[in-house]
Amino acid sequence: MGSSEADIIVAVRNYMQKELLQSEVELGDDTALIEGGHLTSLQTVQLVMFIGEQYSVEIEPEEVNEDEFRSLATIAALVKRKLPA
Numbered sequence: 878m879g880s881s882e883a884d885i886i887v888a889v890r891n892y893m894q895k896e897l898l899q900s901e902v903e904l905g906d907d908t909a910l911i912e913g914g915h916l917t918s919l920q921t922v923q924l925v926m927f928i929g930e931q932y933s934v935e936i937e938p939e940e941v942n943e944d945e946f947r948s949l950a951t952i953a954a955l956v957k958r959k960l961p962a
Contacts, residue, residue, distance in 0.1 A: 889927075896923070905949075
């Protein structure tokens with residue numbers, strides 16, 4: 878499992894498209910997820926659980942917000958910051 882931001886984006890995009898999205902939505906790295914209606918609150922919780930299991934990091938409740946979860950790129954940056962050096 879890669880842990881560069883690019884690898885994290887690919888993993889999160891694949892998870893979202895397979896598990897969370899009901900349609901064939903193309904998600905770019907900077908697609909607005911919450912604002913664009915691609916990520917509901919329940920889906921966000923599921924995504925946080927996936928990230929925790931996949932990368933062994935804990936996303937704090939205050940980090941689950943529209944800034945950190947704005948796009949695949951912002952999610953990847955959050956995960957990368959939380960990974961051990």
